[in-house]
Amino acid sequence: MGKHICILGGDGYLGWPSAMRFSALGYDVTVVDNYLRRELCAQYGLDFLYPVPRLKQRVALWEAVSGRRIHLAELDLADPENMRALFNPTGYERLCDAPWPGAPEAVLHYAEQPSAPFSQRDYRCTDLTLVNNLRVTSNLLCAVRDLSPRSHIVHIGTMGEYGTPNIDIEEGWLDIAHKGRHDRFLFPRQGASVYHTTKIMDTDLMWFFVRAWKLRVTDLMQGPVYGLETEESRATPELRPYFNYDDQFGTVINRFIVQAVAGHPLTVYGKGGQTRGYINITDTLQCVVAAVQHPAQAGELRIFNQITETFSVRELARRVREVGRKRGLKVAIEHVENPRTEAEEHYYNPTYQALRELGVVPHPLDNATLDSMFDIVQGYAARIHPEIIFHPLQQRQPREQD
Amino acid sequence: MGKHICILGGDGYLGWPSAMRFSALGYDVTVVDNYLRRELCAQYGLDFLYPVPRLKQRVALWEAVSGRRIHLAELDLADPENMRALFNPTGYERLCDAPWPGAPEAVLHYAEQPSAPFSQRDYRCTDLTLVNNLRVTSNLLCAVRDLSPRSHIVHIGTMGEYGTPNIDIEEGWLDIAHKGRHDRFLFPRQGASVYHTTKIMDTDLMWFFVRAWKLRVTDLMQGPVYGLETEESRATPELRPYFNYDDQFGTVINRFIVQAVAGHPLTVYGKGGQTRGYINITDTLQCVVAAVQHPAQAGELRIFNQITETFSVRELARRVREVGRKRGLKVAIEHVENPRTEAEEHYYNPTYQALRELGVVPHPLDNATLDSMFDIVQGYAARIHPEIIFHPLQQRQPREQD
Numbered sequence: 001m002g003k004h005i006c007i008l009g010g011d012g013y014l015g016w017p018s019a020m021r022f023s024a025l026g027y028d029v030t031v032v033d034n035y036l037r038r039e040l041c042a043q044y045g046l047d048f049l050y051p052v053p054r055l056k057q058r059v060a061l062w063e064a065v066s067g068r069r070i071h072l073a074e075l076d077l078a079d080p081e082n083m084r085a086l087f088n089p090t091g092y093e094r095l096c097d098a099p100w101p102g103a104p105e106a107v108l109h110y111a112e113q114p115s116a117p118f119s120q121r122d123y124r125c126t127d128l129t130l131v132n133n134l135r136v137t138s139n140l141l142c143a144v145r146d147l148s149p150r151s152h153i154v155h156i157g158t159m160g161e162y163g164t165p166n167i168d169i170e171e172g173w174l175d176i177a178h179k180g181r182h183d184r185f186l187f188p189r190q191g192a193s194v195y196h197t198t199k200i201m202d203t204d205l206m207w208f209f210v211r212a213w214k215l216r217v218t219d220l221m222q223g224p225v226y227g228l229e230t231e232e233s234r235a236t237p238e239l240r241p242y243f244n245y246d247d248q249f250g251t252v253i254n255r256f257i258v259q260a261v262a263g264h265p266l267t268v269y270g271k272g273g274q275t276r277g278y279i280n281i282t283d284t285l286q287c288v289v290a291a292v293q294h295p296a297q298a299g300e301l302r303i304f305n306q307i308t309e310t311f312s313v314r315e316l317a318r319r320v321r322e323v324g325r326k327r328g329l330k331v332a333i334e335h336v337e338n339p340r341t342e343a344e345e346h347y348y349n350p351t352y353q354a355l356r357e358l359g360v361v362p363h364p365l366d367n368a369t370l371d372s373m374f375d376i377v378q379g380y381a382a383r384i385h386p387e388i389i390f391h392p393l394q395q396r397q398p399r400e401q402d
Numbered sequence: 403m404g405k406h407i408c409i410l411g412g413d414g415y416l417g418w419p420s421a422m423r424f425s426a427l428g429y430d431v432t433v434v435d436n437y438l439r440r441e442l443c444a445q446y447g448l449d450f451l452y453p454v455p456r457l458k459q460r461v462a463l464w465e466a467v468s469g470r471r472i473h474l475a476e477l478d479l480a481d482p483e484n485m486r487a488l489f490n491p492t493g494y495e496r497l498c499d500a501p502w503p504g505a506p507e508a509v510l511h512y513a514e515q516p517s518a519p520f521s522q523r524d525y526r527c528t529d530l531t532l533v534n535n536l537r538v539t540s541n542l543l544c545a546v547r548d549l550s551p552r553s554h555i556v557h558i559g560t561m562g563e564y565g566t567p568n569i570d571i572e573e574g575w576l577d578i579a580h581k582g583r584h585d586r587f588l589f590p591r592q593g594a595s596v597y598h599t600t601k602i603m604d605t606d607l608m609w610f611f612v613r614a615w616k617l618r619v620t621d622l623m624q625g626p627v628y629g630l631e632t633e634e635s636r637a638t639p640e641l642r643p644y645f646n647y648d649d650q651f652g653t654v655i656n657r658f659i660v661q662a663v664a665g666h667p668l669t670v671y672g673k674g675g676q677t678r679g680y681i682n683i684t685d686t687l688q689c690v691v692a693a694v695q696h697p698a699q700a701g702e703l704r705i706f707n708q709i710t711e712t713f714s715v716r717e718l719a720r721r722v723r724e725v726g727r728k729r730g731l732k733v734a735i736e737h738v739e740n741p742r743t744e745a746e747e748h749y750y751n752p753t754y755q756a757l758r759e760l761g762v763v764p765h766p767l768d769n770a771t772l773d774s775m776f777d778i779v780q781g782y783a784a785r786i787h788p789e790i791i792f793h794p795l796q797q798r799q800p801r802e803q804d
Binding site for chain 1: 528541569578579581592596598614
């Protein structure tokens with residue numbers, strides 16, 4: 001039996017590929033999910049590009065192709081009792097219908113509502129995002145402190161926590177000199193949505209638990225991820241992660257490719273000078289594995305900036321247009337009114353060296369990668385619903401004030 | 403009819419004195435509470451020093467002595483629908499059984515679980531604190547944005563958000579130079595408890611809403627408050643704020659006086675070099691009134707450090723011992739093992755000028771103030787339960803890690 005790793009949010013875009021990767025590496029893997037994101041997508045009519053089986057079926061498919069069993073618990077981790085049961089042999093065996101594989105070496109925490117636009121669609125969506133994301137984080141921290149204090153927590157944060165400051169972005173921390181004295185603090189954070197703000201709040205909470213109870217935590221400040229294929233999903237398309245192309249749950253490169261295939265103009269928000277760090281889903285898996293295999297120390301909140309390179313939205317649109325046109329598609333770029341609260345032209349200079357120092361080999365975005373994404377998306381062209389691609393300015397706008 | 407002010411957490415130690423003060427100043431006052439703190443104190447056997455009537459009775463008493471009516475809604479603001487009803491004429495009239503007094507000029511937000519030790523007593527208390535405090539803040543921000551965007555939110559934060567940094571503490575913000583570039587950020591925050599961390603999380607959320615939707619917010623970073631009498635409560639003891647002397651909900655000066663009266667040694671945590679900013683409850687009321695009468699601008703998160711002076715815990719214990727001994731009491735000081743996660747000797751140099759510039763006249767702690775507190779506490783000496791004064795090391799301790 002290998003080492004045990006527990007993946008919270010194991011149904012997700014990153015959760016399921018991570019589960020297969022760790023299983024392939026010989027870990028005992030437990031995935032946990034309550035299908036919140038699926039339910040939200042269903043409720044708001046935001047279809048995936050292709051059907052994705054639920055975890056029970058994916059676990060069986062994976063066992064059929066790999067010979068390895070992933071354990072499964074379908075439950076809501078916002079309830080502290082559910083979270084605690086996972087870290088208790090009796091509770092675990094009841095929930096997973098499998099023998100207790102021992103305390104997890106690592107817990108990957110992906111179990112959060114991940115959409116910035118959804119998080120501020122209306123007050124109910126804000127409340128749901130806040131309560132779900134923060135309770136899961138807090139419940140996990142308490143459960144690990146009380147029941148499994150040596151387990152390494154690996155949390156997915158976001159580069160969006162930093163916002164777009166006018167100074168260089170360091171990896172998580174900043175030395176500050178002020179009036180002749182010095183101290184070291186979390187790098188200043190100011191996110192551009194309720195969702196990003198909940199990730200900042202996660203960081204605050206993790207940092208307190210690390211200081212107070214000497215937990216081991218790695219926080220991966222990830223940029224938007226693109227891609228829909230990993231080594232383990234090549235066996236069968238049904239093992240691919242789910243893929244949103246709407247303007248709520250879709251990420252920008254994925255969305256642009258679907259727009260190009262559907263003959264919809266690529267929707268660049270405002271001037272398109274918004275610059276962010278991006279990463280391929282296969283590089284994300286490398287990063288997560290590196291973080292797990294080189295754990296944080298007791299009492300350490302270790303923060304890595306998890307991106308491969310930076311692009312402006314304009315540049316991304318042009319890259320997708322170039323590849324699309326070579327494939328004979330008619331691709332236009334349209335600058336639409338920006339529904340987000342963000343600067344459209346700004347300084348952006350993040351550091352991202354620490355994961356490379358752990359051995360991650362980055363794969364920059366190239367035309368071959370875009371081509372292989374087009375190959376898959378074009379295979380599902382008939383399933384694209386044009387009406388969910390883009391909704392102009394559905395976000396709530398600032399009110400006029402005196 | 404005066405201007406309308408809405409006080410969330412109007413039953414509390416600061417909420418009720420604030421309600422009377424604004425009522426005395428001619429405001430139309432609405433108080434809202436669900437009695438969470440009373441229920442927690444009852445559940446854990448943490449009696450108040452003297453009985454304090456519920457709001458319905460206090461509102462009637464206040465009307466009898468002042469001729470002014472305070473409106474009352476007893477409801478849980480962690481439910482977003484309850485929060486929204488308050489800002490809606492029909493909802494308000496149903497909840498308060500009073501005519502709609504118009505959109506509030508200001509909303510004072512005190513509606514949070516206020517105890518640091520309670521917030522980390524166990525995982526259930528952590529979950530309760532996190533969910534209650536953050537949902538109320540988030541619900542308020544959404545309701546004001548959607549229904550009452552000109553209302554000025556005045557939130558009670560805590561100096562404890564800053565922790566004890568090795569640099570001077572500014573009022574909320576810090577200019578940072580880094581690698582030849584500059585930007586201005588929230589002053590770095592790292593609290594010493596789950597409770598303090600929820601206040602940091604409140605700040606993150608308020609700062610996002612202010613940037614995104616141009617709300618007006620003042621955040622008062624308050625030090626521990628002492629005192630049990632305000633101008634308005636002199637009419638009758640039943641109008642006094644409630645007074646905890648236990649080690650969960652009691653604040654340090656209040657507790658030391660009860661300990662001195664009960665013949666219990668003054669319990670100084672560790673070396674007692676922990677230095678904080680303190681403020682008299684009457685100065686708190688001055689500050690809150692000044693903040694309301696000089697509102698923040700649209701799109702401004704205004705942060706004031708709300709303290710009168712700084713003391714180490716050791717110094718406070720000596721001051722209370724000195725006054726107690728003059729009154730003929732036998733007062734000892736005992737250094738007990740520190741149940742908190744905090745440095746016991748540290749640099750501490752906070753700025754606190756902004757409220758003075760708005761006209762607040764500070765009243766430093768003097769022996770006459772301590773004497774008048776002793777007068778009241780000695781009147782209730784028979785009601786002091788020695789068994790709730792102090793519980794050595796009931797807090798969860800760091801676990802041993804490899």
